[in-house]
Amino acid sequence: MPFIYPAYLLGTAAAGIPIIIHMIHRRKAPKVLFPTLRFLKASNERTSRRQKIQDLLLLLLRVLLFVLLALALAEPFLGSRTWGLGKNLHAVVLLDNSYSMGTEHERKARFAAAKELAAAIVDHLPAKGCEATLMLSYAPHGHPAPILTSDREKVLRDILNAPLSQGQANLTEALQRAYDFLAEEGNKAATMEIYVLTDLQRNAWPAPHPLEPKHKNPQPTLIVVDCGREDYRNLAVIELEVHGGAYVRNTEITFQAKVHNLSRSTATTNAVLFVDQQKQNSSRLEIPPDHRVPVSFHHKFADAGFHSGWIEIESDSLALDNRRDFCALIQDHIPVLILRESEGAIPQLDPAFFIAKALDPFGGEAGRPASTVRTTIGDIGQLTLDSLRKFKAAVLMDLGSLQPPHVGVLRQYVQQGGRLLIFCGPATRAKGLSELLNGDKPANALMPVQVQDAPQGILDRKEFRTLVRLADTHPALQVFREYPLHQGLKVYNAVPIDVPDNSPTKILIELSDGRPFLLENRVGDGRVVLVTTSTDPDWSSLAASRFFVPLVHKLVYYLTQREEVKSGHLVGRPVTISLPEAVARATIQVRDPNGDIRDVPARPSGGLTRATIPDPSPEDPKKPQANTDTRGAYTYLVLGPARPTEPGTTEPRTEQGFVVNPDPQESDLAKIAESELTRQFAAHNLHYVGPPDSVTPALIQATIDKTRQGVPLRELILYVVLFIAIFETFFANRIVPALQSAEERRASRFAPAPAEG
Numbered sequence: 001m002p003f004i005y006p007a008y009l010l011g012t013a014a015a016g017i018p019i020i021i022h023m024i025h026r027r028k029a030p031k032v033l034f035p036t037l038r039f040l041k042a043s044n045e046r047t048s049r050r051q052k053i054q055d056l057l058l059l060l061l062r063v064l065l066f067v068l069l070a071l072a073l074a075e076p077f078l079g080s081r082t083w084g085l086g087k088n089l090h091a092v093v094l095l096d097n098s099y100s101m102g103t104e105h106e107r108k109a110r111f112a113a114a115k116e117l118a119a120a121i122v123d124h125l126p127a128k129g130c131e132a133t134l135m136l137s138y139a140p141h142g143h144p145a146p147i148l149t150s151d152r153e154k155v156l157r158d159i160l161n162a163p164l165s166q167g168q169a170n171l172t173e174a175l176q177r178a179y180d181f182l183a184e185e186g187n188k189a190a191t192m193e194i195y196v197l198t199d200l201q202r203n204a205w206p207a208p209h210p211l212e213p214k215h216k217n218p219q220p221t222l223i224v225v226d227c228g229r230e231d232y233r234n235l236a237v238i239e240l241e242v243h244g245g246a247y248v249r250n251t252e253i254t255f256q257a258k259v260h261n262l263s264r265s266t267a268t269t270n271a272v273l274f275v276d277q278q279k280q281n282s283s284r285l286e287i288p289p290d291h292r293v294p295v296s297f298h299h300k301f302a303d304a305g306f307h308s309g310w311i312e313i314e315s316d317s318l319a320l321d322n323r324r325d326f327c328a329l330i331q332d333h334i335p336v337l338i339l340r341e342s343e344g345a346i347p348q349l350d351p352a353f354f355i356a357k358a359l360d361p362f363g364g365e366a367g368r369p370a371s372t373v374r375t376t377i378g379d380i381g382q383l384t385l386d387s388l389r390k391f392k393a394a395v396l397m398d399l400g401s402l403q404p405p406h407v408g409v410l411r412q413y414v415q416q417g418g419r420l421l422i423f424c425g426p427a428t429r430a431k432g433l434s435e436l437l438n439g440d441k442p443a444n445a446l447m448p449v450q451v452q453d454a455p456q457g458i459l460d461r462k463e464f465r466t467l468v469r470l471a472d473t474h475p476a477l478q479v480f481r482e483y484p485l486h487q488g489l490k491v492y493n494a495v496p497i498d499v500p501d502n503s504p505t506k507i508l509i510e511l512s513d514g515r516p517f518l519l520e521n522r523v524g525d526g527r528v529v530l531v532t533t534s535t536d537p538d539w540s541s542l543a544a545s546r547f548f549v550p551l552v553h554k555l556v557y558y559l560t561q562r563e564e565v566k567s568g569h570l571v572g573r574p575v576t577i578s579l580p581e582a583v584a585r586a587t588i589q590v591r592d593p594n595g596d597i598r599d600v601p602a603r604p605s606g607g608l609t610r611a612t613i614p615d616p617s618p619e620d621p622k623k624p625q626a627n628t629d630t631r632g633a634y635t636y637l638v639l640g641p642a643r644p645t646e647p648g649t650t651e652p653r654t655e656q657g658f659v660v661n662p663d664p665q666e667s668d669l670a671k672i673a674e675s676e677l678t679r680q681f682a683a684h685n686l687h688y689v690g691p692p693d694s695v696t697p698a699l700i701q702a703t704i705d706k707t708r709q710g711v712p713l714r715e716l717i718l719y720v721v722l723f724i725a726i727f728e729t730f731f732a733n734r735i736v737p738a739l740q741s742a743e744e745r746r747a748s749r750f751a752p753a754p755a756e757g
Helices: 006-024 036-073 110-123 152-161 171-183 354-361 404-415 431-437 549-560 674-680 695-705 714-749
Strands: 090-093 130-136 193-200 221-226 235-243 252-261 267-275 280-288 292-300 305-313 323-330 333-340 372-378 393-397 419-423 506-511 517-523 526-531 575-579 585-592 597-605 610-612 631-640 656-661 686-690
Touching: 006 036, 006 130, 036 714, 090 110, 090 152, 090 171, 090 252, 110 152, 110 323, 110 695, 130 152, 130 171, 130 674, 171 193, 235 267, 235 323, 252 267, 252 280, 252 305, 252 323, 267 292, 280 292, 305 656, 323 526, 323 631, 323 656, 333 354, 333 549, 354 372, 354 549, 372 517, 393 549, 404 431, 404 526, 419 549, 517 610, 517 695, 575 585, 575 656, 585 610, 597 631, 656 714, 674 686, 686 695
Parallel strands: 090 130, 090 193, 193 221, 221 686, 333 372, 333 393, 393 419, 419 526
Antiparallel strands: 235 252, 252 292, 267 280, 267 305, 305 323, 506 517, 517 526, 575 610, 585 597, 585 631, 597 610, 631 656
């Protein structure tokens, strides 16, 4: 029978105390001074024998009491699994390397403390017959799979070199991997142990899956070591949005972030804007506990191209969430194609005249102010998909007869992420417009609506409609919230359009007769905006109104605004890049924030060419892949079907990019309670080591020693000790005196009468 604390067995020497006391105070039979002893002799002998038996029984009870008490303090076990009995042991050290483990306490990170404890665990593993491995809760891409080894030095090196990630951990999923690993053929052992060193962050512990039969017989012992001290101060930049329309140089762009105080007291900090590695502006914030405070900065980019930056706050216990990155592709101008059916006899009668003047008044003339929008006028008969892809948006002006090839090109352009602004007019016919908007199948519709022909001929200009019910929450229309729509704009004619109840099309502005004036629909990444009237003076006074120029500009800015520039991706999550201009296999060259360059193949999928980082089906799994394990801005170039260094290849396209940020949920350092953890893992052989302030290698080793034993006997022995103590007290104070009294009464009957005077 093994013992956890064998030193307490020295306490069995205390069993000699009752013996010594017994020898000193041994009871003798009383002398009876009577002349006649023959009747008392037999009674005295019986009394002496009975007393000896009673004293011996009391002595044995007291000796046993001391011996059992010493055994209980030594904590014996039955059926021990202690190393040295010929059974092997396999151990998995699961190290939580999520970025919350970077939280510092007294200038020492939780991750560093966890590494030291993990090394101590490996040092105390049995010297022979033991194999161990290291697993990470968040394994970086390309990290080698865990392998059991008896080389303790290798496991210690793996622990020392384990990286702190920038991703979020899922400890339940990581534990499942550890269980599956130990259940594999060749990894099972008579004794299996899983050590989890973690800060017990609540977000990392979703409910576990039930244990499968393969995870039992034998079932691994699960030891959770708590490294999550709670003496921290943490603020985090949890959101960052970039607002600025189409992102054109020399136009103001707004960066808006939110800072969350996850500490228990009010905190003050400085928020700083960095653009292209340079500090631009700062703002002082005071944030109550568990509150979020917005902070905004404005900036103008002088140069076109890809730019990146971040908003950062002052250092605290957890550094990684103190900044949030952004990127933006700034354009020199917005290229817009205006398509018409034919050129007008005079400029003012050209359908494209007013829209071109509104967007680009001077048409790029030298010495004239340059417009944000650069327009190109083209005829619909010369339209091709390649020529259309060069523009951020296309404006269709009063197109009459749309031929099937033109309809196909425009539909494909929108379905691949293109933006289309349509103005109706006298030449517009319901059939052609309906074929463009509705297509042959409802699933392929650009704008599911019902189109009717507009009235023809000369209309009475005394009868007109005005604009009503503007959707002032729409990004393109917010500036018109206080604008008097009913004044200054008259609509004499418009294409009647009905929007079915089940249509996703949105009516942004209505006419006073209830018909739509401005409509919008989204098709995947593409958008279509439709104006039911025309700039033709016979149809409306739109071109002459003060409403026209700002409306057209806001619509173009809205259409050309790229959502992927605003949105961010999370560390470690796959990022998919769509290439609407490519229809065959291509190569994307990706540069990560560390400066490493990797090639990613782009393959046709769903009518688009897409590339996913990391590549889910790499051609060479051993070759280093592009991944998203690092926060920051990633840039990429579309190289075409082959590398640009090879003959016949195309020139690289404009540099583009995306940004990756840590998951803001990882900033919440709130812990899961030990009771909840125990409840979730009730079916597991779970042992908790904590609280974190008292966790030491010695405490972990004591827990390990307990788990490696068999059935503990300490409590059973203590119950026996308690029973013996009660019985000994009752026997010594009730039974023995009662027997002595009975014997004395019996002896008194044989005593001679006292002699008379």
